[in-house]
Amino acid sequence: MRNWKRKSVARNPFRRFEVTDYQKESLKFLKPPEDITVSEWADKYRVLDVKSSAMPGPWRTEHTPYLKGIMDEFNNYETEEIIYVKPTQVGGTECLQNMVGYIIQQDPAPTMIVYPTDKLAESISENRLQPMIKAAPGLKKRYFENDSTRLELQFDGMYLTLAGSNSPSSLASKAIKYLFLDEVDKYPGASKKEADPISLARERTKTFHNKKIFITSTPTLREGHIWKALEDADIEKHYFVPCPHCGEYIELKMKQIQFPKGEGMSYADRAEFATYVCQECGCIITDKDKSDVLRLGEWRVVKENTKFARKVAFWMNTLYSPFVRFSAIAKEFLESHEDPERLQNFANSWLAEPWEDTKLKTNAELVLERQTECEEFIVPEWTKVLTAGVDVQENCLYWSIRAWGDYFTSQNIAHGQAYSFQEVERIMNLSYQMADSTSMVVALALIDSGNDTDRVYDFCANNSEWALPSKGSSNDMLTHYKLSKVNKADSKAYGMNLVLVDTGKYKDMIAGRMHKDNGSGSWMVYKNCDMEYAEQVTAEHKVNVRNGKGVAKLVWKQKTAHADNHYLDCEVYAFCAADILGVRTMHLNNINDDVANIVKSEDNQHFPEEQWIKNHENWNI
Known part of the structure; x- marks a missing residue:
């Protein structure tokens, strides 16, 4: 028998395994995603x-x-x-x-x-x-x-x-x-x-x-x-960059941009000299330095509410933009700082800050500066009429009583919370005294009918001598207020006057008069007025808000989402009540009285020729 020998086949260790195009495409689906940020x-x-x-x-x-x-x-x-x-x-x-x-x-x-x-x-x-x-x-x-x-x-x-x-x-x-x-x-x-x-x-x-x-x-x-x-947010981060001179990491802030006062210089000329001054060493940082310091910058935590952060916030302003020069920022500020609408855009779009500034800006401290020497419940001696405003809430009623004199001079004499309409009725019918014991009562109170409308209507109908239902207008009005009628047929108040109030106009008047020093025409509060009242009365500010068409309009908005503004609403209604009673022209009565006295005084004076005519008035008979 033949001795067959199996030939050994040499294997090439470098031989590549050939993969078809179909296999290549299939393998792509098994490839994990890259581990990259x-x-x-x-x-x-x-x-x-x-x-x-x-x-x-x-x-x-x-x-x-x-x-x-x-x-x-x-x-x-x-x-x-x-x-x-x-x-x-x-x-x-x-x-x-x-x-x-x-x-x-x-x-x-x-x-x-x-x-x-x-x-x-x-x-x-x-x-x-x-x-x-x-x-x-x-x-x-x-x-x-x-x-x-x-x-x-x-x-x-x-x-x-x-x-x-x-x-x-x-x-x-x-x-x-x-x-x-x-x-x-x-x-x-x-x-x-x-x-x-x-x-x-x-x-x-x-x-x-x-x-x-x-x-x-x-x-x-x-x-x-x-x-x-x-x-x-659980964590808030700001971008810090190193000063090219001292190496300290700083946060770029608008107040560090400096430019010459430049009397006689245009805004554009002043802005061209704008530079950033390091708040740590006082050295000048220029636009040429910006790209390098930005590259070396880092986000740092400036506020931390919890160690287990799930919400992380980042904040920055235009000073960090590599595409905007410091001079351009200074020029925009100079050209907008006297125009509230442009200044709001600068605060929002350049500084990334919420808008709060306004010519009618108010705060609680300003209210406390308006304290007089009159104690609570004491009526100032110059008072001619008392009015009140009541803001109706689901669980209570806020009220405020204000004294009024000539030229809309006014002072809050009392305010508080009531927990029933009966309590409001008692407060409004109390006698409030001057220092000389002269008594006065509330002449007119406007009651907010936006909440619990039926009960407000019934209450005003039962107290129609001094109470009227009121409602803030959702649209601007040509006048400060307008008298309408309660048209709810099944209400006791059917046919009664309903006061529609342009609240924005009265808030303007309150804020404007709040800035006046105590005296004639000022808006004042009693001695030792409480902080809660002061904060609520200043809980709103006037800001630009754009409508759906992009048109900006100044309106009153709450400074924070959950700020209470009930006493401000009370003061608006008290102001409107004073307007209804004619306080706006009350000072003219003094002029008429003065004229009448002058005329009367002149009637008592007899000149010689007048006496002769009087004695001979029947001479031709």
């Missing part, structure tokens, strides 16, 4: 398109280094909510879009972006988001353009919904993991039928334990959405 993703993959960017080309975080800390907070698994309070044009929108791009490529999941209006959402989709997606190859290949609409973009493994805050139905239909809320201070508030849009949108994230919410806006008022979010 949002800022690293943006530097590697983000491309700025010509259509929407002034600096088209690859994204470079180094151009706006302060955005790095905000973007990378998105990768902190402990953080659920990121709040970014910013001025205009510092890259807030780009920061948001980088996070969205990261989600599409690294962690696909249902995502929603809410803008102030549907129209704005459509515009941003068409002009910013879709160009961004198409410009970045990693995003473009995941984008299903044919299956998408302007307000819902479809991707491999996820969808991106764009919604307007003015459309509640679009905020309450889908479960989402990632929520972005842009320019929240332009959102409408809650209505009688729906909660506010931010609350509606938040509800969509409940089913995800690892959700992320990003809120950003330029602030408007202290009670605006973004400032309330900042105040409620």
Whole structure:
């Protein structure tokens, strides 16, 4: 038998295993996402398109280094909510879009972006988001353009919904993991039928334990959405940069920008000499230094409410912008500081601060400065009439009684809380005395009928000698008040006068007279007036608010969301009651009396020729 020998086949250890194209595509789905942060993703993959960017080309975080800390907070698994309070044009929108791009490529999941209006959402989709997606190859290949609409973009493994805050139905239909809320201070508030849009949108994230919410806006008022979010944050961070001279880390603040007083110089000329003075060493920091100090800057905690932070807030102003010179900031301030509307825009859009300043700004300390030597319940000797205002709340009634003299000179003689209408009736019918024991009673009280309307109507009908129902007007009026009629047929007060009050006009008068020194024409309070009253009377300030058409209008708003202003409402109604009683022209009665006395005095004087005529008045008979 033949002895067969098996040939040994030499194996080539360097022979490559050939992989088909099909296998290559299949293996891509098994590849885990890159372990990179949002800022690293943006530097590697983000491309700025010509259509929407002034600096088209690859994204470079180094151009706006302060955005790095905000973007990378998105990768902190402990953080659920990121709040970014910013001025205009510092890259807030780009920061948001980088996070969205990261989600599409690294962690696909249902995502929603809410803008102030549907129209704005459509515009941003068409002009910013879709160009961004198409410009970045990693995003473009995941984008299903044919299956998408302007307000819902479809991707491999996820969808991106764009919604307007003015459309509640679009905020309450889908479960989402990632929520972005842009320019929240332009959102409408809650209505009688729906909660506010931010609350509606938040509800969509409940089913995800690892959700992320990003809120950003330029602030408007202290009670605006973004400032309330900042105040409620667990941690607040500000950006600190090193001084190029002393090396100390400082926060850039408007008060450190200095420019010459320059008598005879224009605002533009003065601004050109503007420089930043380090608050630590007093050395000058110029625009040339800005790029270097920004690059070395870092976010530092300035407020910490808890060690277990879930809500992290970032705040910065325009001084940090690499695109805005210190001189431009100084020029904007100089040109706006005498114009309340422009100054509000400067505070909001440049300093990223809520607007509070006003020519009619009031505070509790100012009220306490208006104390007189009259004790509580004592009527000043110059008083000619007493009026009162009552603000009706669900659990109590606030009341205030004010004495009035010539030229709207006034003083609060008493105020407090009552817990029944019977108690109010007793207080209003008491006799209040002057120092010489002269007694006076309340001549007219206006009772707020906005709450518990039926009971107020019945109360006023039963006390019609001194009480009238009143209601603040929701619209501006040509006059300070207007008399209407109670038209509720089944009410005791049917046909009774109802006072419609332009509350804004009376708040203007109160604030203006509050600034006058005690004396004629001043708005005053009794000796040892309490702080609660002083704070409530000054709980509002006058600020610019824009309507849906973008038109700014000065209106009275509460300084903080939950500030009590009941005594202010009482004083408004007391002021209106004085107006109804004719206090505005009361001083003219003195002039008429003086004229009458002069005439009477002249009648008693007889000149010689008058006496002769009197003696001979019948001479021709």
